Amino acid sequence: MGRRFWTKKVKIILAVAVALAILVTLGAAVSKSVSTGESIITTILTPLRSALAAFDRQAERIYGYLFRYDAAVAENETLRRQLAEAEGDVRDAEVYRRENERLRELLGLASENPDYKFASAYVASWSVSDWEVTITVDKGSADGLAPGMCAVTSSGQVVGLISAVGPNWAKIVTVFDASSEISAAVAATGETGVVLGGHNEAGEMQLQMRYLSTAAAVRNGDEVVTTGSTLYPRGLLLGTVTGARLDETGIDKYAVLDCGFRVDHLEQVFLITEYAED
Amino acid sequence: MTSAKKRTLLMWGVYALLALLALLVQDTLLSRLPVAQVRLCLIPVTVACVAMQVGGESGALFALIVGAVWALSGVPDGGFRLLGLTVGGILSGGLCDTALNRRLSAALLLSAMTLVITETPPLVVRLLLYGGGGRDVALLARRLLLSLPLAVPMWLVCTRIRKAGERRWTD
Numbered sequence: 001m002g003r004r005f006w007t008k009k010v011k012i013i014l015a016v017a018v019a020l021a022i023l024v025t026l027g028a029a030v031s032k033s034v035s036t037g038e039s040i041i042t043t044i045l046t047p048l049r050s051a052l053a054a055f056d057r058q059a060e061r062i063y064g065y066l067f068r069y070d071a072a073v074a075e076n077e078t079l080r081r082q083l084a085e086a087e088g089d090v091r092d093a094e095v096y097r098r099e100n101e102r103l104r105e106l107l108g109l110a111s112e113n114p115d116y117k118f119a120s121a122y123v124a125s126w127s128v129s130d131w132e133v134t135i136t137v138d139k140g141s142a143d144g145l146a147p148g149m150c151a152v153t154s155s156g157q158v159v160g161l162i163s164a165v166g167p168n169w170a171k172i173v174t175v176f177d178a179s180s181e182i183s184a185a186v187a188a189t190g191e192t193g194v195v196l197g198g199h200n201e202a203g204e205m206q207l208q209m210r211y212l213s214t215a216a217a218v219r220n221g222d223e224v225v226t227t228g229s230t231l232y233p234r235g236l237l238l239g240t241v242t243g244a245r246l247d248e249t250g251i252d253k254y255a256v257l258d259c260g261f262r263v264d265h266l267e268q269v270f271l272i273t274e275y276a277e278d
Numbered sequence: 279m280t281s282a283k284k285r286t287l288l289m290w291g292v293y294a295l296l297a298l299l300a301l302l303v304q305d306t307l308l309s310r311l312p313v314a315q316v317r318l319c320l321i322p323v324t325v326a327c328v329a330m331q332v333g334g335e336s337g338a339l340f341a342l343i344v345g346a347v348w349a350l351s352g353v354p355d356g357g358f359r360l361l362g363l364t365v366g367g368i369l370s371g372g373l374c375d376t377a378l379n380r381r382l383s384a385a386l387l388l389s390a391m392t393l394v395i396t397e398t399p400p401l402v403v404r405l406l407l408y409g410g411g412g413r414d415v416a417l418l419a420r421r422l423l424l425s426l427p428l429a430v431p432m433w434l435v436c437t438r439i440r441k442a443g444e445r446r447w448t449d
Contacts (some may be wrong), residue, residue, distance in 0.1 A: 005334060005372040013338040017345065017364035024349045025357030041350035045302070052306045126309035132354050136305075164352075171352060203315040203417065264310045 034164045042136070046169040049124040050138045057267060116233070117274040119143055123266050124169065133176040133197065133205060133263055135160075137271075140168045144273055150232050151269045153261055158182070158226065158236045159269050170271075174263055175238065176205040182231075184209055184238050187223045191216040195224065195238050195257065207239050207257040210247070218244045218255050233275045289443030293328050296435065297344045300324040301351065316421040319393060320428055321348055325363050326370040326392040327385055327432040331440040334372035341367020355400035362399060366392030382433055389429035393422045 027035050034042075064072070121137035139145055151159040151172050160174035173180060180197035186209075193209045193216075200206040209224055222241040228234025239257030247254050279287075300320045308318045325344055329337025345363035349356030370388040378384040401418050404410065 021361035
């Protein structure tokens with residue numbers, strides 16, 4: 001007790017903090033590229049983040065094996081029954097193959113798009129803000145990645161776009177981020193709109209397809225794909241319609257999409273490093 | 279180098295590792311596993327607990343360095359968080375030097391204060407620029423409240439580290 005609070009040293013440290021905070025904020029607002037400091041720090045942290053994320057995944061697998069074994073066995077039995085039923089459906093599906101051919105062409109990836117080149121990367125860290133939904137992966141410019149490249153899951157689902165890269169890391173702004181806007185179309189009907197990221201009233205991440213025409217025929221289960229632009233290749237899956245309703249004005253229609261994956265469960269993503277533009 | 283200096287250096291090395299671990303845990307585990315739809319915040323709690331152990335000046339410097347690394351690691355609103363963390367470190371260390379004792383109750387109080395100082399300005403700016411309402415405020419309040427219990431283990435660890443360093447205070 002009896003020490004002085006505002007010593008000269010504390011005042012200097014506070015002044016330095018204010019100056020650094022202004023520099024960081026202005027740098028983020030003005031510069032479109034990553035600062036040297038951020039590149040260095042993130043380059044150093046990425047291997048550590050990857051190691052901890054890998055440890056976390058392994059711990060989760062062990063936990064799942066130890067405590068969810070019975071549930072896994074039950075789920076396995078259910079899936080076996082479903083598989084047997086599906087095999088019967090497949091035999092009938094030949095009749096519908098031609099009708100579905102256009103949808104398969106839209107949704108196929110590697111086999112239907114031989115011009116696509118992929119690079120795989122593991123997720124090292126997840127965003128910490130409740131408004132920004134971003135992930136950082138463990139590959140970067142040294143592996144041929146660059147800002148603007150599109151990331152997808154193994155099933156061809158759009159995850160997001162690379163916004164910044166370092167030598168061994170890349171930051172991806174996911175489709176759930178509030179700044180994400182993607183030109184899209186309903187695969188079955190061709191109705192166009194824009195898919196926006198955000199949260200619903202319950203605070204859960206959600207995709208919405210907005211700017212649909214009021215007369216647009218949108219059904220539950222319809223798949224929504226990218227229409228192709230300078231940012232996204234054409235025909236990539238964004239999500240499946242789970243409901244359509246009128247917006248706050250009561251005039252415009254929008255659809256809520258289920259994109260089939262959770263950001264916090266993502267383990268590996270695939271970056272489309274090259275593709276031939278239509 | 280005297281043994282006291284070696285212990286002091288070792289103490290600071292362990293505090294640095296603790297801050298690094300907090301940063302990594304926050305970026306990986308706490309970001310991936312939300313609690314009640316919010317992501318917990320460990321770094322302000324860590325800085326407050328360390329600063330209250332080491333005092334105003336050293337706590338301020340520690341908070342500045344941790345804040346700079348955190349901002350440069352790509353955290354959103356890095357500038358605000360850097361400044362908030364430094365102010366939180368100054369106040370945590372300074373109040374423990376002059377008015378409070380280094381107990382768990384003070385750790386909880388100072389951790390809450392640092393959490394509020396670090397996390398509230400980004401929300402205020404966002405509300406001013408983009409609008410928003412009670413939901414955002416409620417989410418922040420929930421996040422701060424649920425992050426506070428992290429101060430208990432952190433304070434215990436920091437106290438052990440300080441005692442191991444055997445730094446003498448004139449109270």
